[in-house]
Amino acid sequence: MRPVELPPLPGLNQLRVVLGVCGGIAAYKSAELVRLLMKQGCTVQVVMTESATQFIAPLTFQALSGRAVHVSQWPAGHSDNNIDRGMPHIDISRNADFLLIAPCTANSMAKYAHGFADNLLDNLVLARNCPMAIAPAMNVEMWNNPATQRNVNQLKNDGVHVFGPAAGEQACGEVGSGRMLEPFEIVLELARAVNHKPLAGKKVLLTAGPTFEAIDPVRGITNRSSGKMGYALAQAAWLMGADVSLVSGPTALPTPYGVRTVSVQSARQMHAAVFGQIEQQDLFIGVAAVADYGIKNPSAQKQKKQHDQAAGLNMEFELNPDILADVGEFASDQKKSLTVVGFAAETENLDEYANRKLDSKKAHFIVGNLAQQALGSDQTELTIYSKKLPPEYLASLDKLQAARAVLSFISKHS
Numbered sequence: 175m176r177p178v179e180l181p182p183l184p185g186l187n188q189l190r191v192v193l194g195v196c197g198g199i200a201a202y203k204s205a206e207l208v209r210l211l212m213k214q215g216c217t218v219q220v221v222m223t224e225s226a227t228q229f230i231a232p233l234t235f236q237a238l239s240g241r242a243v244h245v246s247q248w249p250a251g252h253s254d255n256n257i258d259r260g261m262p263h264i265d266i267s268r269n270a271d272f273l274l275i276a277p278c279t280a281n282s283m284a285k286y287a288h289g290f291a292d293n294l295l296d297n298l299v300l301a302r303n304c305p306m307a308i309a310p311a312m313n314v315e316m317w318n319n320p321a322t323q324r325n326v327n328q329l330k331n332d333g334v335h336v337f338g339p340a341a342g343e344q345a346c347g348e349v350g351s352g353r354m355l356e357p358f359e360i361v362l363e364l365a366r367a368v369n370h371k372p373l374a375g376k377k378v379l380l381t382a383g384p385t386f387e388a389i390d391p392v393r394g395i396t397n398r399s400s401g402k403m404g405y406a407l408a409q410a411a412w413l414m415g416a417d418v419s420l421v422s423g424p425t426a427l428p429t430p431y432g433v434r435t436v437s438v439q440s441a442r443q444m445h446a447a448v449f450g451q452i453e454q455q456d457l458f459i460g461v462a463a464v465a466d467y468g469i470k471n472p473s474a475q476k477q478k479k480q481h482d483q484a485a486g487l488n489m490e491f492e493l494n495p496d497i498l499a500d501v502g503e504f505a506s507d508q509k510k511s512l513t514v515v516g517f518a519a520e521t522e523n524l525d526e527y528a529n530r531k532l533d534s535k536k537a538h539f540i541v542g543n544l545a546q547q548a549l550g551s552d553q554t555e556l557t558i559y560s561k562k563l564p565p566e567y568l569a570s571l572d573k574l575q576a577a578r579a580v581l582s583f584i585s586k587h588s
Contacts, residue, residue, distance in 0.1 A: 197225025371415025
């Protein structure tokens with residue numbers, strides 16, 4: 175399997191992470207976790223339990239992190255390194271910005287919840303003065319056991335972040351909750367945990383990607399939108415603390431982590447999906463490149479080429495619903511505290527068309543860009559338009575960074 179690569183995530187560069195590895199089969203995933211954290215610019219100090227060394231060798235983590243791995247609470251010798259002065263459980267945590275336990279077994283969770291400590295990692299947990307998260311990994315029955323659930327709730331009440339677990343097939347062959355999150359998911363959870371969350375408590379609904387208007391069961395009319403900007407905005411909104419829903423046309427992109435996604439094809443399906451949940455939202459962002467027209471008379475069967483049909487296919491078009499305008503009208507009529515944001519991808523006269531769209535769609539903000547620069551690209555230049563403020567220009571950024579900048583501006587000025 176090809177390794178997952180993440181874009182630079184906010185808050186992780188130069189973050190000092192102590193990674194605790196407990197004894198479970200998921201320990202092998204922690205090697206990839208170290209690699210991803212290092213790619214983000216973190217420094218990683220690995221601390222293992224004795225049982226973890228039965229599943230993966232400390233030398234693997236040392237090679238990946240560039241640091242000696244700590245296992246025993248009894249130092250073997252003396253050196254100028256403060257960690258070797260006889261109090262590693264104190265010194266390691268004092269050099270950390272974040273303590274992450276992945277995998278965290280049911281046994282370790284029970285000890286952390288009740289303050290027991292009989293190894294270096296347990297003592298380090300008790301002595302820490304930095305934020306902490308666990309990524310549980312265990313059999314489904316162990317996870318569902320009432321004692322485990324009591325321990326999880328106790329840890330949450332104590333301010334410990336709990337990343338996961340996921341549901342799926344387990345090493346034992348059973349299926350259910352208890353799988354450790356994938357390493358890239360843990361990195362995303364960590365980025366969310368360490369960053370300011372201006373959208374915490376907010377419900378955000380986005381549309382993304384193209385729509386596909388069927389001519390027949392095989393052919394259709396669509397556009398070149400890749401969906402990258404909408405997906406980046408959905409991911410960024412989740413990282414900033416929001417409860418995020420995404421209505422997406424057909425794309426080749428993986429679903430943003432932590433985001434509920436509804437997949438649709440046509441503009442009418444997208445309209446229905448949006449209005450099925452718009453009443454509960456605080457922020458709507460229409461990023462999708464929605465077709466203005468749909469096919470009025472799609473064929474039930476594949477249309478064959480007719481050599482005597484010089485005029486081509488006989489198609490009738492009909493105007494599709496205008497999702498952004500309808501959301502703007504809804505927010506205006508209902509006097510809801512719903513912030514409405516649209517996108518304007520133009521090929522010319524960006525300022526003119528974006529400002530015109532502000533009025534015609536009853537939007538609070540329009541984010542404009544030049545389609546020939548943005549479509550399919552990982553970079554974008556954006557300008558944010560509103561009625562009350564001068565245009566805010568954002569120089570070329572990767573789309574996740576641009577998404578954060580847009581959301582920060584909107585959250586500040588809404």
